[in-house]
Amino acid sequence: MKHLILTVSILGLFACGGDTTSVDIQLTSMQCGMCESTIEEGVKALDGVVAFDVDLDKKVGHIEYKAGLVDLSAIEKAISALGYSANNTQANAAAYEALPGCCKLSGGH
Numbered sequence: 001m002k003h004l005i006l007t008v009s010i011l012g013l014f015a016c017g018g019d020t021t022s023v024d025i026q027l028t029s030m031q032c033g034m035c036e037s038t039i040e041e042g043v044k045a046l047d048g049v050v051a052f053d054v055d056l057d058k059k060v061g062h063i064e065y066k067a068g069l070v071d072l073s074a075i076e077k078a079i080s081a082l083g084y085s086a087n088n089t090q091a092n093a094a095a096y097e098a099l100p101g102c103c104k105l106s107g108g109h
């Protein structure tokens, strides 16, 4: 297992010299500025994420990441674990339930 981790780390180092991938992620369940900062902080904490900028009005997150370190499905899963949907990945139900009322889809906006 240690060898595997080491190998992955070395691959990651090589990937650092490469290009970053940039893509837009649909964040349709985002409701307010609190959601925006929760998602931004959660995603920026991931290894391999270079930049992440959320547009609350358009409900889109623009992400730049190093494909050797993280991939889009891992990023979508991380957003799901925060309680929000990402592209076609639905929000984790338990995480969604734990969100403040204003961040839920039925919130009083």
Ligand SMILES: [Cu+2]
Pocket (backbone or CB within 6 Å): 030, 031, 032, 033, 034, 035, 036, 102, 103, 104
């Ligand atoms: Cu919110």
